[in-house]
Amino acid sequence: MKMLEYQAKRLLAEYGVPVPKGVVCRAEGEVAAAWQTLVEPGALGAAPQNLVLKAQVPSGKRGKGGGILVARSAAEAREAVTRLLASEVCGFPVPEVLAEQQLPGGRELYLSVLTGTAPSNPRPVVMLSAEGGMEIEDLAREFPDSINAVRVDPAYGLLPYQARGLARRAGLDATAQAQLVQIIAAAYRAYWESDAELVEINPLTLLPTGGLVALDAKVTIDNAARHRHPELEGARIDSVETRAAALGLSYVELEGDIGLISNGAGLTMATMDHLALLGGRPANFLDTGERVLRGGIPDGLGLLLANPAVRVVLINIFGGGVRCDVIAERIVEAVRALPVGHIPIVASLHGRNDAVGQEMLQQAALPRVTVLPTIEEALREAVRLSREPAPEEGSGR
């Protein structure tokens, strides 16, 4: 679960990471109060005060996407917030805008804590670069020597000497270096205690006045650990993906027109790949995982049919623990419950009890459902159907 910027900053601030003062605006009317809180007291002295307004969307590219604006007056701020709330940034609607004091620029560092997955010895990794403000991939390419990393033994946690070892190489004066040690330790604690997959502070900026501040932050929480973090419940982002996740399904929207339901991430990817080989274009990745019996079919169909790009649905299930006869039942029930529609469904059922399941589907004689004996035939049929001209039936969407 990717947290929004302000959620990530709030979390980090709780652990002692300095962040700019900010206020979240959800409506135009909230801007005036934000301006007053953040700017009017002249919190940063006599310098002219600007406000930065940042669209809260889960994308690292919103700066280029027009999602970050600067306002030099309350009127400008109001206008900017209004504009952002009405826009779409990097493909996301903008329900919230973070208004922050604009801080004077300075040296930018990069800091992250992430789960290292080296098969022999998976451990949390803390990465620090004396260069920051660009994506880690670009950093790795342009300033590979600037990146230092330490691996943390999860049995003992990050040790101060490790944090000091990283901080020492950032080329800061003693005071800032000491503060960096504290920030590294805080970021690690936030990572560990929140079951995060990634905590990234980029840029971590050295203000002209000497202090370090997290100007931007990303935090991703391990979905599997959400039950341990009721305190993070408010931090969900509403999107098709998270709605699917709430149903226990893994859903990723793609560009094509074949709606795909499969069970297992590998099988789903394999089906996508195979469709592509046959010239088809999947509209999505939808893995029911182990919920194939518990709502996976009707919920998945519901999600797919809500996507106007979908022209045909392919259900490709390989039953291991689950029996294909039971899956067939679920498909029949789900399809019968659907509104009458013109989207054809191709089903491929294999694995445990597959002969029975296939037979049951045939017997049900659902008008929109085609059952084919091999996976390859089913895929070919789905591709073929995706290329047919849209029928002109009466029932619209």
Place this chain on the structure above:
Amino acid sequence: MKMLEYQAKRLLAEYGVPVPKGVVCRAEGEVAAAWQTLVEPGALGAAPQNLVLKAQVPSGKRGKGGGILVARSAAEAREAVTRLLASEVCGFPVPEVLAEQQLPGGRELYLSVLTGTAPSNPRPVVMLSAEGGMEIEDLAREFPDSINAVRVDPAYGLLPYQARGLARRAGLDATAQAQLVQIIAAAYRAYWESDAELVEINPLTLLPTGGLVALDAKVTIDNAARHRHPELEGARIDSVETRAAALGLSYVELEGDIGLISNGAGLTMATMDHLALLGGRPANFLDTGERVLRGGIPDGLGLLLANPAVRVVLINIFGGGVRCDVIAERIVEAVRALPVGHIPIVASLHGRNDAVGQEMLQQAALPRVTVLPTIEEALREAVRLSREPAPEEGSGR
């Protein structure tokens, strides 16, 4: 640092261990409010309500020492609290009384978490006995088979299966057993997170209504870890021992008449043992530890001379890292700063620069201080002086 009962219960309650409702009374006037809070609402139904009044002293034997009284009316409660606050229980004054609802009796268990010190593999140990309400030593003698223990790997903490394994053997019904698993986990967390040496819940009582409650609790915090627990600062007990500890000294009061200052726990014990062999009776154990130079001598002398039983002071220092000439200086300064008095001081200085130190002490010619070349001679002199009749000098204490 031994916490008082109510401090220990407050800590455990924060971790989710059920404790009886209670109020701390520091003056007679507070009893009426306590009675109202705890008894009048009839919190336990229609049963006649009693209040238990417990002297808050750091001794496990206060029940036998008259430190626990039961009151059946507000008047009785007031009288009991007045009596306790004015009394001394097990040698301690009683600044506070814990007033608690008297709960109906039931089966009593014993639960503790302590630091196991097996040299090869020191680990936290969780102990549970299906019998409780008596000291663990007596339990071990009378019901050795009732005690079960698990060792916890500090790298991973107590695992639920370990708590279940213990709880299963307590012979409780499923509900109480599940509650016991929670209590074991909570006690372990309290132990670990507070840097405790011991968390003991005894008795852990099964109420007739089915729930488990910690009727009494002991918690001892590792003194060396106090800097990590500002939240526990309020939990100190005021006594000569803790006042000494606050000065960085280890002090234990004994029954004899020779006040002893030494550096190092081993040397201090060795000196006590040796004094006993020579027929002397130490009045205390006072180990300056590494504070032998940082206030250890004047602070130690101050503590000893405040004890009316002390008839002679023996300073036995063996300088390792510290130089005896510097120690001699400190002794001279400290003795010169003392009020004129009749308590003689015998000093024995050995180790680094001992010849110089001994010479300096001799040269200072302090009227009350005797310096002797060997430890054995110094000890003999201290024993001899402790047996002399008290002088009749004008200056009293």
Place this chain on the structure above:
Amino acid sequence: MSIIVDAGTRVVIQGITGKFGSYHSQLMRDYGTKVVAGVTPGKGGSEVGGIPVYDSIAEAREEQGAEVVAVLVPAPFVKDAVFEAVDCGMRLIVSLVEGVPVKDTMLTKRRLSESDCLMIGPNSPGIITPGACLVGFMPGHVYLPGPVGVVSRSGTFSYQVAGELTRLGIGQSTCLGIGGDPISGVSFEDILTRFQADEGTEAIVLIGEIGRTAEEEAAAFIARHVSKPVVSIILGATAPPGKQMGHAGAIISAGRGTYASKVAALEEAGVPVARTATEAAHMVAEVLRRN
């Protein structure tokens, strides 16, 4: 011949009294697996379909000689189950449940490194030695005893590959999924070593996925340590970068673990890469013919 499990393997099901646990213990038993015990705390003394249930793994080990644990408890309890199994000296843990917090697996793996216990999973479909022993979810009828070892990160797709092999009359020595989570117990290398040493295995199928670098590492290992023929397939050729595919599964970012890098590494190690299950099965047939 086979690796890790065979007809003599004695299995205890952790979580046997749950709906999931009882259903799968029955399926495993139907396949012929020696399911000798179950464990559910608080249900000790009862039984499920004739299988005795204990309160702890230690008791199941003591009383029924169980040496392998199949973990079928809900995901939040998997860590505890695995620690219990390791602490009481089990030989093998097959961790079948999806949705285990990654931190739990990290700590579990740390603990395993201090022991001789092997863990397959979490989020593994299990392990099957056709005709002898199934500890997991595999649809047994799809499998056939024979000379091909299959090791996979994917679950259901590995069934499909086995099915394609069986359709061509090619049986399998042992098939297993190492698990689709970011951190797994046994690695490709652990399994390749065993297939290489197993007399009953003549060829190996390695099913990888985009994301992380397990396949690249496996390729390097194969080049140095595996002389038996290996055929592979990598899933996710068409997955868009930066998107997470599946619960905690494949994610590609920034040139690490891309489809292209994996295929290149494997081909450099002399391992042909198939594009579909059918193609993989035919490649295996070809490889076996040549040997």
Place this chain on the structure above:
Amino acid sequence: MSIIVDAGTRVVIQGITGKFGSYHSQLMRDYGTKVVAGVTPGKGGSEVGGIPVYDSIAEAREEQGAEVVAVLVPAPFVKDAVFEAVDCGMRLIVSLVEGVPVKDTMLTKRRLSESDCLMIGPNSPGIITPGACLVGFMPGHVYLPGPVGVVSRSGTFSYQVAGELTRLGIGQSTCLGIGGDPISGVSFEDILTRFQADEGTEAIVLIGEIGRTAEEEAAAFIARHVSKPVVSIILGATAPPGKQMGHAGAIISAGRGTYASKVAALEEAGVPVARTATEAAHMVAEVLRRN
């Protein structure tokens, strides 16, 4: 001959720029110890009395070949210093500071068990091989090279015992304190094993204390594994039960670790128990005469 440290031992002082650290590094150097480096984070590049200072132990090891760390940082920082030393492969840690939280030592010891590093302490007076190397607080002039190994839980009292030996003209091979805290790095058994194997050691003095059971365990070990003569002394004969004697030191409770139980265990193992330092020294003289 000696154990653990000798004239070639290269020592780094962790915490060298502190008052305590600089004072003791000077004393050790004066005694002849090869103090080759110091460490204080943030002070790398400076020096203390001609000893180069580094920011980390790893650098001191790299640049000066230090293999032994003397830990002289304030107690709250000891855990970090010890982990750093273990992680970078030091051979020996001498942890001299008192007041280290017991939990820190417990975790430290857990970490040490995963390495080949030896830790003496915490709350140890150090280790001395007379005439060759001092890593600790011992007053050097009290010691004399010779055939007696001394291992102690106490610090200052062990100086007194060494002094009594020296007064009788009996020198010492190596003397060390394992530390007075509830949990220590090396145990009596670790040291007894080394003295038994050391050609330069002809007799051993073991100085114990009431509380815990280290002496009882040492006695059992001596009976089975130590053929050289051992003389002992147990401190705290007159300490009242249930009272804690010293910072984190001896505490007796409930028949465990009493004076009587320790003396009985040692005497049963054939180890005579002296009552004073002088008596112990005379017993050693006697034992050496007999051999």
